[in-house]
Amino acid sequence: MKLVYLAGALFLAGCASTPTTQISAFGNSASAIAGKIDSVIDEYNNAALDRKFTDYAATYNGDKSSLLTSDELGKIDKPIGPEQKKNFAIYKANRALGSYSKALSDLASAGSRVDIDLAAANLYGSISSLNDQYKTIKETDKDLFDTSKLASFSTLIAAIGSSIVEEKRREAIKGIVTEADPKVSLICDVIIEQLKLAGIEDAIATSRQYILSEELIDYKSRVKTAMPLDERRTEIKRLYSLQQGVSNSKLLIQQTQKAVAAVKESHATLANELKEGRFTSAAITSTIGRLKDLEKNYGDFEALLLSCKKIAKNDKGILSCEDK
Amino acid sequence: MPNETIRVNLVNAINEMNKLLEVCNDENQKFEIRIKIRELFQRLDRVIVATLDSGPPEFAEAIESLKSLTAKAIEAKQSLDKVAETINKAAEAIGKVEKLVKNVVGVLAIL
Numbered sequence: 047m048k049l050v051y052l053a054g055a056l057f058l059a060g061c062a063s064t065p066t067t068q069i070s071a072f073g074n075s076a077s078a079i080a081g082k083i084d085s086v087i088d089e090y091n092n093a094a095l096d097r098k099f100t101d102y103a104a105t106y107n108g109d110k111s112s113l114l115t116s117d118e119l120g121k122i123d124k125p126i127g128p129e130q131k132k133n134f135a136i137y138k139a140n141r142a143l144g145s146y147s148k149a150l151s152d153l154a155s156a157g158s159r160v161d162i163d164l165a166a167a168n169l170y171g172s173i174s175s176l177n178d179q180y181k182t183i184k185e186t187d188k189d190l191f192d193t194s195k196l197a198s199f200s201t202l203i204a205a206i207g208s209s210i211v212e213e214k215r216r217e218a219i220k221g222i223v224t225e226a227d228p229k230v231s232l233i234c235d236v237i238i239e240q241l242k243l244a245g246i247e248d249a250i251a252t253s254r255q256y257i258l259s260e261e262l263i264d265y266k267s268r269v270k271t272a273m274p275l276d277e278r279r280t281e282i283k284r285l286y287s288l289q290q291g292v293s294n295s296k297l298l299i300q301q302t303q304k305a306v307a308a309v310k311e312s313h314a315t316l317a318n319e320l321k322e323g324r325f326t327s328a329a330i331t332s333t334i335g336r337l338k339d340l341e342k343n344y345g346d347f348e349a350l351l352l353s354c355k356k357i358a359k360n361d362k363g364i365l366s367c368e369d370k
Numbered sequence: 371m372p373n374e375t376i377r378v379n380l381v382n383a384i385n386e387m388n389k390l391l392e393v394c395n396d397e398n399q400k401f402e403i404r405i406k407i408r409e410l411f412q413r414l415d416r417v418i419v420a421t422l423d424s425g426p427p428e429f430a431e432a433i434e435s436l437k438s439l440t441a442k443a444i445e446a447k448q449s450l451d452k453v454a455e456t457i458n459k460a461a462e463a464i465g466k467v468e469k470l471v472k473n474v475v476g477v478l479a480i481l
Contacts, residue, residue: 094415101411105404108397125415134419245377249418252381256407259388362385 066154073151075337080144097253145172227317234310251295379436386443
């Protein structure tokens with residue numbers, strides 16, 4: 047009797063794992079990576095704020111301390127505030143990509159008609175947003191997505207039905223992913239290009255370099271009075287760590303570009319597999335694994351450098367991975 | 371790459387001003403250098419989010435002025451009697467970059 051129960055349980059467990067599970071996993075990973083990409087703007091803001099705090103602490107010192115007023119303090123702000131952030135091209139394009147990935151995942155794992163309708167609405171919203179971001183960034187009137195194709199997605203999603211026929215769901219996902227692929231590829235290229243053009247790494251590196259200079263000045267003035275070797279060593283370690291921060295400034299941007307390129311590549315793999323009618327395959331597993339790995343090691347610059355074949359250092363001591 | 375050109379020259383100028391700050395011994399001059407570094411950073415933060423037009427003559431003037439500031443800061447590190455001159459050069463360069471960024475309507479990253 048126990049064997050019958052076990053067989054029943056295994057059968058049900060098999061049903062619970064839909065053939066679209068890997069699509070859902072892809073969407074989740076791509077969406078998580080999109081979330082990490084936002085951290086580039088945060089890193090820039092934080093570096094700028096740290097620089098401003100250091101600047102004020104160094105400038106309004108000794109005789110000059112009386113010049114520090116609440117008006118002066120009020121001038122400290124993030125270069126990209128919440129309102130500006132919402133309009134930042136990289137942020138907007140990335141948000142649209144993240145929403146698309148999340149909606150795709152939701153569509154793949156939706157358990158009811160209501161969930162499917164919600165995922166479909168989010169999917170249309172994100173595709174429309176991808177269109178808008180693309181047009182604004184590229185200064186073109188041409189839509190990235192053909193709006194008539196959106197109508198065909200709608201038909202495909204409606205066909206899934208209230209009882210959720212897996213065959214129809216797979217058909218809808220296949221249609222959406224294969225149609226979206228060249229566009230996702232273009233929007234990923236745009237994000238990578240914008241990350242390069244904005245020069246955020248230069249701003250981060252220069253802010254950190256300024257902080258290092260002020261810390262060095264401060265250390266030199268303090269070390270003039272007797273300071274035990276142990277304390278001096280601790281200070282040198284702290285300064286060295288700041289120096290490392292300057293050297294690594296570009297790596298976060300490079301890692302972000304690499305992550306966006308990986309999302310593009312994974313989406314292409316997914317589209318190719320779906321075209322062949324494969325909803326689960328070793329290629330999909332491998333590409334999701336790579337995304338998960340990038341997500342897990344985001345911010346681990348040592349791992350990035352270890353995986354880099356050609357490491358370069360410019361005249362300002364900034365490290366970069368020059369692999370093509 | 372107009373933004374890149376202004377950005378790179380701003381970064382070079384700030385970095386050389388930092389180095390000058392590290393070797394300068396006069397507290398009043400250090401105060402002035404810090405204020406100028408702050409003002410250069412303010413322009414850099416705006417260049418990061420703006421699209422600059424490289425067409426007008428002011429663009430080339432700003433680049434030249436930043437290059438001249440960088441060269442003067444390098445010189446002043448060796449002969450500290452040139453610090454005051456460097457601070458004046460910085461004021462001039464900041465004014466020229468300001469002309470470029472103050473009325474920027476089209477922007478690269480802010481849409």
